[in-house]
Amino acid sequence: MHLHFLGLLLAAVGLLCLVRTSEGIDIQGDFVQDINGVIQVIFGVNPPQSSPDQSNPRTGKKTVVNLVFAHHIVGNTYNYDMNAWSDGKYSDFRHSGKVIRLVNKVAMDSDIKLASSKGIDAFALNVGRDAWEPDQIANAYTAAENLNTTFKLFLSFDMTSLPCENVQDADLLRQYITTYAQHPNQLLYNGGVFVSTFAGENCLFGSSNVNQGWLNTLKTDLPSVYFVPSFFVDPRTFPTYTVMDGIFNTYMASVSPWFFTHYGIDTYNKNFIYRGDDWLFAQRWEILINHRRVVPFAEVVTWNDYGESSYVGPIKGVQPMSESWVNGFDHQGWLDLMQYYISAFKTGRYPLITKDRIFIWARLYPRNVDAPNDHVGRPDHWEWTQDTLWAIVLLTSPANVTLNCGPSTQTSSLPSGLSKLSLNLSETCDVSSSITRDSVSADGSIGGPEVTTFSPPGFRYTTSAPSYNFNAFVVASSA
Numbered sequence: 257m258h259l260h261f262l263g264l265l266l267a268a269v270g271l272l273c274l275v276r277t278s279e280g281i282d283i284q285g286d287f288v289q290d291i292n293g294v295i296q297v298i299f300g301v302n303p304p305q306s307s308p309d310q311s312n313p314r315t316g317k318k319t320v321v322n323l324v325f326a327h328h329i330v331g332n333t334y335n336y337d338m339n340a341w342s343d344g345k346y347s348d349f350r351h352s353g354k355v356i357r358l359v360n361k362v363a364m365d366s367d368i369k370l371a372s373s374k375g376i377d378a379f380a381l382n383v384g385r386d387a388w389e390p391d392q393i394a395n396a397y398t399a400a401e402n403l404n405t406t407f408k409l410f411l412s413f414d415m416t417s418l419p420c421e422n423v424q425d426a427d428l429l430r431q432y433i434t435t436y437a438q439h440p441n442q443l444l445y446n447g448g449v450f451v452s453t454f455a456g457e458n459c460l461f462g463s464s465n466v467n468q469g470w471l472n473t474l475k476t477d478l479p480s481v482y483f484v485p486s487f488f489v490d491p492r493t494f495p496t497y498t499v500m501d502g503i504f505n506t507y508m509a510s511v512s513p514w515f516f517t518h519y520g521i522d523t524y525n526k527n528f529i530y531r532g533d534d535w536l537f538a539q540r541w542e543i544l545i546n547h548r549r550v551v552p553f554a555e556v557v558t559w560n561d562y563g564e565s566s567y568v569g570p571i572k573g574v575q576p577m578s579e580s581w582v583n584g585f586d587h588q589g590w591l592d593l594m595q596y597y598i599s600a601f602k603t604g605r606y607p608l609i610t611k612d613r614i615f616i617w618a619r620l621y622p623r624n625v626d627a628p629n630d631h632v633g634r635p636d637h638w639e640w641t642q643d644t645l646w647a648i649v650l651l652t653s654p655a656n657v658t659l660n661c662g663p664s665t666q667t668s669s670l671p672s673g674l675s676k677l678s679l680n681l682s683e684t685c686d687v688s689s690s691i692t693r694d695s696v697s698a699d700g701s702i703g704g705p706e707v708t709t710f711s712p713p714g715f716r717y718t719t720s721a722p723s724y725n726f727n728a729f730v731v732a733s734s735a
């Protein structure tokens with residue numbers, strides 16, 4: 257199984273900014289917190305070659321078409337049903353003449369339905385070198401088609417996994433593109449087949465330079481390709497990559513909620529966190545919404561990367577040995593909250609709140625807790641995070657909202673709409689919350705308070721820990 261280092265750039269989510277150059281050209285930039293905690297400014301220097309705006313012929317006004325994708329790690333879908341994703345009849349998977357019995361069959365169509373119901377327009381199918389992945393990609397496209405959905409798919413080649421040194425290494429990528437170019441659920445943009453990558457900045461495909469190698473692979477004797485890779489290079493060199501139509505993380509902005517990976521030297525040897533405090537992904541969405549006219553695409557990173565704790569979809573794939581920090585840590589509350597932001601990103605308007613909701617997340621153990629039985633050890637950068645509970649409330653009308661955990665308690669008088677709250681955690685405690693409003697009777701007189709409590713089961717912060725688990729425990733009150 258290959259590694260996914262998605263977090264390296266993508267989870268280090270920063271603040272998008274716009275800068276006007278002396279020539280009067282607007283360029284988009286990203287303040288990215290790097291591995292040392294240093295804030296850097298990264299600029300995408302290729303302005304979008306095609307404007308996402310479409311002129312409305314009647315008004316002459318430009319409408320922005322924003323699309324939201326989610327990064328789907330196909331490498332974690334070995335147990336997904338292969339042949340009958342969309343009719344619910346699961347069967348064993350055939351590969352190279354062998355029938356592989358699926359132990360834990362899962363239908364992928366539910367991923368498509370779920371993502372689509374939250375406003376996500378497409379999955380970026382992160383595909384690596386495993387021999388079974390082409391079949392799984394085929395099943396994803398078939399499932400989307402059978403669902404008769406407008407949901408789209410596109411390939412995101414994982415170049416940390418796929419070989420790309422020799423000219424024949426291009427064959428697999430080209431074959432993928434020709435296979436799906438005409439598929440009704442293939443994402444097309446600007447008339448081209450949308451294609452992305454994870455890495456690929458060192459790929460030569462037998463050529464003498466990377467740009468030419470990619471041009472030969474994607475832009476020669478193929479249906480038109482719209483290429484938005486995630487090359488990890490000095491952004492000042494972006495203009496030399498003429499093969500690119502856009503840049504992943506500026507033109508196509510990533511939104512990532514969390515990052516924690518915990519592999520010892522005996523496995524993948526990566527054990528660190530990135531800082532996700534201060535409602536990171538919510539702040540990220542707000543910035544993207546404010547700049548939605550110049551950021552046509554947002555990509556949620558990730559749908560299912562369990563190993564790096566960045567998933568917002570259900571935990572149902574085959575985990576890359578991440579069970580000890582993933583099981584019991586469902587993140588779909590974040591997906592629900594993202595739906596609110598996705599709607600604003602796509603329409604320019606925050607949706608009307610028709611029901612109070614509260615979303616709460618935190619690590620379950622202090623950052624400096626000792627877990628002597630965990631041989632992997634405390635993750636690097638543990639000191640970047642605070643022992644704090646983060647909450648977001650969506651209110652239909654003003655209310656008093658209380659967060660409580662043991663000795664820590666805080667009540668805030670909040671307006672209608674979205675508010676962000678936090679609570680420091682110090683002692684072992686169970687998390688609870690409540691929304692309180694004075695009741696108003698028919699004659700207008702103010703009565704006693706009406707209280708709605710939300711005490712999510714299992715949300716217990718403890719000052720002793722079985723292991724160094726820095727994953728987030730996420731809950732949401734009912735929709």
Ligand SMILES: *[C@@H]1O[C@H](CO)[C@@H](O)[C@H](O)[C@H]1NC(C)=O
Nearest residue numbers: 400401402403404405406407
């Ligand atoms: C597929 O969806 C389209 C558009 O919603 C609809 O007109 C059509 O009848 C659907 N076809 C089937 C077979 O469900």
Ligand SMILES: *[C@@H]1O[C@H](CO)[C@@H](O)[C@H](O)[C@H]1NC(C)=O
Nearest residue numbers: 641642643644666679680681
């Ligand atoms: C919460 O913890 C942070 C970090 O330790 C600290 O700066 C802040 O003052 C604390 N807030 C309260 C209300 O105690």
Ligand SMILES: *[C@@H]1O[C@H](CO)[C@@H](O)[C@H](O)[C@H]1NC(C)=O
Nearest residue numbers: 654655656669692693694695
């Ligand atoms: C919040 O609590 C304060 C103090 O008890 C009260 O005056 C106020 O009316 C409450 N707000 C709402 C919206 O119920």
